[in-house]
Structure formats: structure tokens, C-alpha cells
Amino acid sequence: MNPSFVLVSHALCPYVQRAAIVLYEKGVPFERRDVDLADKPDWFLRVSLLGKTPVLLAGGEAIFESAVICEYLDETVAPRLHPLEPLQRARHRGWMEFGSALLNAIAVFYNAPDEAALLRAADDIHRRFRQVEQVLHAPPWFDGARFCIVDAVFAPVFRYLDVFERIGDFGMLTGLARLQAWRAALALRPSVQAAVSQRYPELLTAFLARRGSALSLRM
Ligand SMILES: N[C@@H](CCC(=O)N[C@@H](CS)C(=O)NCC(=O)O)C(=O)O
Numbered sequence: 001m002n003p004s005f006v007l008v009s010h011a012l013c014p015y016v017q018r019a020a021i022v023l024y025e026k027g028v029p030f031e032r033r034d035v036d037l038a039d040k041p042d043w044f045l046r047v048s049l050l051g052k053t054p055v056l057l058a059g060g061e062a063i064f065e066s067a068v069i070c071e072y073l074d075e076t077v078a079p080r081l082h083p084l085e086p087l088q089r090a091r092h093r094g095w096m097e098f099g100s101a102l103l104n105a106i107a108v109f110y111n112a113p114d115e116a117a118l119l120r121a122a123d124d125i126h127r128r129f130r131q132v133e134q135v136l137h138a139p140p141w142f143d144g145a146r147f148c149i150v151d152a153v154f155a156p157v158f159r160y161l162d163v164f165e166r167i168g169d170f171g172m173l174t175g176l177a178r179l180q181a182w183r184a185a186l187a188l189r190p191s192v193q194a195a196v197s198q199r200y201p202e203l204l205t206a207f208l209a210r211r212g213s214a215l216s217l218r219m
Contacts, residue, residue, distance in 0.1 A: 014156035
């Protein structure tokens, strides 16, 4: 019997999206409880030691760190999303970490203080995406026919691009056909679509406009 899950969330958090996608892939009912990260409520600070989303409340425990949440769900709720073979699983975990580094690079991009830093950050993201392109060989997913946790990690990365592309052409995926096909497949996946509200593009646009960054100035 599954415990009842509460996913403590923020509407824009890409790490929350990973956990939500995994929950949807597994067909587990869960409650999503959004918090205002600019004004963290006391109950949130009690369950989130780092003051960050996501936290998964499961069976009386508060589990923090999105990768840990995804792994816990994979160990306890069928179907398995990670590869069963340990070496393959290790490889996927490495690329999940790479996905986190990409999210940091994206934050550098949208916080860039001037145009030169913005373009440098876009180049850096393109360089990282080129590295991913090298390891994509079997569409539609990262590892071929099976949707895995690593796919859930990259879906929120690509979701940022949908909004960035409305602001300008930063060439982040230029020349990367396999990555573009992966992105398109992810955008159609029901679990990926369900991981954010319909207002996500509007909310992200407003968030970016408020950064006071070079990207904000272009909007
Ligand atoms: N390594 C963490 C990162 C989580 C994270 O950075 N969450 C952000 C929102 S997307 C957060 O809660 N920030 C609040 C803060 O730092 O005050 C994970 O994978 O769960």
C-alpha cells in the first residue's frame, strides 16, 4: 500500500517538476502544496531543513533533495524508471547531476547583469547541450524506448527554453537535432505537461521580467 504523498512545491521550481513527473509516471495520487519562497511559512521551514522546494512528505517523513525524492519513489513505487543494470544506472545518475548543473547555468543566464554576460551564459549553455547531444543515440528518450528519471530531469530544463525563445534567439540548441527531437518528445509527454500549471509561462515571464537582468531589459 502506498503512503499518501504530499509534494511541497513552488509553481516555477524545476526541481519540483522532476518529482512531479516521476509521481505522474508512476500513477501515484499526491497532493501538491505550493509555498511562497519569498515568504516561507513556519510549517515549511519545519519540514524543509534547507528552506528549499521540493520536499516530499511520505509516511511521516519529510524527504528533501529532488534526486533523493525521485530515487525513493523509484525504489518504492512501480514501475521502475531507472535502468536495472547498475552501470547504466550510475551513468543516468551522472547525467541527472549534469542536468542540475545545466539548471545552474540557466540561472546564470537569466540573472546576467549585462548583454556580454548574457551572451556568454547562452554560449555556455550551448556548449553543455553539445555535450548532451553526444550521448543521445536512441530516440525518443535519453535511453531509447523507456522513459527514465533522467528524462524527468531534463524536461524542466527544456521548458525554460520555451519562454526564453519568446524573448530572443539565443541559439542554445542550434545544430543539435537529437536534442531538439528529445525536447519535442518531452513536451508531448502527459506527465511533463501535468508537472506545471497552465499559468507557468505567464508566471515565468513575470519572474524573469522582475530580475532586473539583461534578459529582463530585452522583454
Ligand atoms: N538541490 C536541490 C535544489 C532545490 C532548490 O534550489 N529549490 C529552490 C527553488 S527552485 C528553492 O527552494 N530555493 C529557495 C531558497 O533557496 O531560498 C534539489 O534538487 O531539490
